Amino acid sequence: MVRYRLLLTRLGQPREKRRLGYFVLALLAVFNSWLLFVYHLPGHTLFWYTLQDAGHGLIFLTLSLALCVCLHLLFSTPPTRVVPWVFGLCLAFGGGAELVQALVGRSPSWGDFWLDVLGTSAGLSLYLSSLSNGPVRWVCLLLAFALMWIDLSTPLRVHWAENQRQKQFPVLADFDNRWLNGFVRAADTARWQAVPPPVAWRGHDSNVARLDQFPGDWPGLHLFEVEPDWSNYTVFSFDVFNPSQAVARVTVRISDIAHNHMYPDRFNRMYKFKPGAQHIEISLDKVRSAPRTREMDLTRMKAVIIYTYRLNEERTLYFDNIQLR
Structure with a gap:
């Protein structure tokens, strides 16, 4: 001064x-x-x-x-x-x-x-x-x-x-790690939280994502800013548990950084989740070839969204072990 x-x-x-x-x-x-x-x-x-x-x-x-x-x-x-x-x-x-x-x-x-x-x-x-x-x-x-x-x-x-x-990769979300949970959010009218697995999900003892879906256009689970380089892996997989007696129709959406926000420019596939537990696997070759006019860049991946299109009634699903192999 x-x-x-x-x-x-x-x-x-x-x-x-x-x-x-x-x-x-x-x-x-x-x-x-x-x-x-x-x-x-x-x-x-x-x-x-x-x-x-x-x-x-x-x-x-x-x-x-x-x-x-x-x-x-x-x-x-x-x-x-x-x-x-x-x-x-x-x-x-x-x-x-x-x-x-x-x-x-x-x-x-x-x-x-x-x-x-x-x-x-x-x-x-x-x-x-x-x-x-x-x-x-x-x-x-x-x-x-x-x-x-x-x-x-x-x-x-x-x-x-x-x-x-980065240290947890190729695990994208296991819902036990609070740092990984920071890159998970609910989409549209959904709500999610990390909770112990439901009793009926036998043989499962780690935390899972409880996804409460409310009527809306695309309520779901959004993994944003995923670790970008998937090029050394061949399969995207996750576990899901449907506690309802009704089949749940759910779409898996995967996109890279170059995604232009149009439907044909990403991977989209609808799955029918039957009552109970099931394991879902998706070939990354199919993810790569999913865009209509180009190949998806597996070294620059961006997001995964698991959602329901135009849901008319409330329901709950559980997810765990979202990862690559």
Whole structure:
């Protein structure tokens, strides 16, 4: 901070400092608006999306810290007034950014605004640490670190989950590993949870996926961002248990990264699950040749969805051991 003051003494009169201050404020507004509305990280996976969201905290950390330095040194604002001014300015900027998103067809997010608050608070803590000595400085530094840890915790957890997913491969989902479960979600009107197997599923003692399907267009179980390289395997398989006395008609859909979201451009096959337990195997040669106008790239696989088309009544199915062989 002393070095900044020595540099700024060369600017001359307070009017010149204020002009520089207004220029810096405008530059900060433009640069941070570009980061929030235009810039996107290069990846298209869950990790990159969560890191993009966590970037709100990093943006507002640097913004709040820069505003503190600007107001303190260029506008001669006392430190006791810098903190509330910067906190208010950053929250107004963050809230305004979310409102603007609503006006241009994007959804405003309270989660993003919360990350803005975390980043702002971390930046203010760093600023206060630069003005403090002894234990107070360390408290401010630890607070800033804790706030940014909260901000980055989600992408860090996703990154760890991706590592665990790679270690478990060729198992895609066994519903015992909570990290693998992070890449499973319900599709459409379905609901899923990892539970002990039903008593009637004899010889099965590990957790399974209970899929409750409610009337809808395509309720099902969605494995997203699966480990991509299936080229060294020949079979996709899973176990299913149908507790009902009625046959369940279910479609298995498998797609790669190049999938164009059209029905003929993926693997689709309808199966009839009889009452009780059964084991399903699908040749990966059939998966590869399933798209009508191309071959599926087994080195760049993306998703598996097990669903029912236009279900009219509620039902429950159990799944386990979704894997490659």
